[in-house]
Amino acid sequence: MRTSRSSSVQQARKALADRLREIRQDAHLTGPALALLCGWSKSKCSRIENAITAPSEKDIRDWCHACNADGQAEDLAASLRTVETMFTEWRRMERSGLKRAQEMVLPLYERTTRFRAYTPGILHGLLQTRDYTRSVPQATQRRRVAVNDVEEAVQVRMERQAILRDHGRTFAFIIEEACLHHGLGGPEVAAGQLAHLNIVASLANVSLGIVPRGLLRHSMQVEAFSIYDSAQVNVELVSGYLQITQPSEVGMYVSRFGELSTDAVHGAAARALISGALDSLG
Numbered sequence: 703m704r705t706s707r708s709s710s711v712q713q714a715r716k717a718l719a720d721r722l723r724e725i726r727q728d729a730h731l732t733g734p735a736l737a738l739l740c741g742w743s744k745s746k747c748s749r750i751e752n753a754i755t756a757p758s759e760k761d762i763r764d765w766c767h768a769c770n771a772d773g774q775a776e777d778l779a780a781s782l783r784t785v786e787t788m789f790t791e792w793r794r795m796e797r798s799g800l801k802r803a804q805e806m807v808l809p810l811y812e813r814t815t816r817f818r819a820y821t822p823g824i825l826h827g828l829l830q831t832r833d834y835t836r837s838v839p840q841a842t843q844r845r846r847v848a849v850n851d852v853e854e855a856v857q858v859r860m861e862r863q864a865i866l867r868d869h870g871r872t873f874a875f876i877i878e879e880a881c882l883h884h885g886l887g888g889p890e891v892a893a894g895q896l897a898h899l900n901i902v903a904s905l906a907n908v909s910l911g912i913v914p915r916g917l918l919r920h921s922m923q924v925e926a927f928s929i930y931d932s933a934q935v936n937v938e939l940v941s942g943y944l945q946i947t948q949p950s951e952v953g954m955y956v957s958r959f960g961e962l963s964t965d966a967v968h969g970a971a972a973r974a975l976i977s978g979a980l981d982s983l984g
Contacts, residue, residue, distance in 0.1 A: 712753075713948060714785040719753040721778060722765055726751075729769035739768040757782065801854040804862070810930055811862060815871050818929040818959050822878045824886065825895070826928070827859050828866060829875060829902055834895040835859050837887035866905060874909040876962045878923060882912070882979035889983045896980045900973060911966030912975050921961035929955055 726736050726747070733747035740746075740761075749755035750765075757765070759779045766775040811817075819826045824838065835856050865871060882899075885892050903910035913919065926938040935946040935955045946952055967975065 714781070715753045715756070718757075718778065718781050718785060719751050721781075722757070722762070723751045725766060725769045725771050725774065729771065731769060736765065736768055740764045756785075759783075801851045801858055804855050804858040807936075808858075808862060810934070810936075811865060814930040816931050817871065818874045818876075818956075819927070820876045820924070820959060820962055821881060821926045822923050823880060823926070824884060825877060825881050825899070826875055826926075828863055828873065829899060830859070831891070831895050831898045832856060832860055833887055833891045834898075837891060866902065866908060869907050872907050872909075873905075874911070874959075874963070876911045876913065876959065876966050878913050879915045879975055879979075882976060883982065893980060893983050896976050896983075900976055903972065909968065910972055911963050911968050912972045913962060913966045914975065917965060919965045921958060921965055924958065927955055927959075929959060932956055 726733070729736075731739075733751070734744045737744050737747050746755065750757050750761065759782060762778045762782060763772075763775045766772050766778065817828075819828075825834065827835065827838075830838070836852065866873060882896060886895075899910070902908055913923075928936045929952070930936070932952060933947065935944075935952050937944040937946065937955075946955070966972075
């Protein structure tokens with residue numbers, strides 16, 4: 703099981719460990735007795751129950767069988783799979799190519815009706831032009847992906863943007879002003895991207911907020927995150943991304959998005975910042 707600072711992951715790990723302990727106790731077995739029945743070392747049960755060692759699905763089935771609780775094995779194995787997928791390493795997600803990585807998240811977008819995203823450095827994929835998008839996976843592919851399917855990945859991301867025209871959905875983006883000056887792809891690409899940003903922001907179902915540089919702000923800059931219908935949050939990290947579904951933690955990100963939105967400027971003030979970034983390109 704992967705290490706993460708997310709309380710969602712830690713809580714899920716502990717909940718599974720606690721449930722296994724309850725099953726053992728209900729069977730009136732000590733840890734060493736259970737280990738003996740399963741053919742394990744004496745310390746393995748303790749390590750599993752304290753969430754130090756992650757059980758395998760076979761460990762869970764053996765545990766339940768030894769405790770005469772076979773009926774609970776499948777649900778617990780499903781819980782284990784949920785914990786394991788909370789954190790996904792980029793290298794694992796992208797090992798078969800960038801196109802596949804883009805396709806994997808399509809179902810999540812398709813079932814979302816209220817989408818919110820915050821980005822501190824690079825614009826969100828739904829806001830990107832084709833040329834800007836191409837610059838992102840090109841850098842990724844060179845750095846960590848053996849398969850070169852950049853153009854196919856770009857096409858998938860472009861097709862995903864069709865959901866912006868679905869007026870049954872709403873989209874809210876908060877970006878740091880630094881996103882406007884990133885310069886990804888060079889001046890020509892940056893100019894096209896900034897002009898496109900104005901177009902997308904004019905859509906009736908899209909809200910764009912920009913947190914100005916130098917603002918005496920109420921919220922600290924954080925990592926990029928996306929909120930899907932207040933049901934899931936994806937958080938982008940250097941090594942991978944977290945998929946958070948714990949309601950209390952999702953609520954923390956919803957609150958933080960609200961704080962960032964309060965610090966951001968919208969409408970004419972946001973367009974003025976975009977125009978200023980365009981002017982700075984010369």
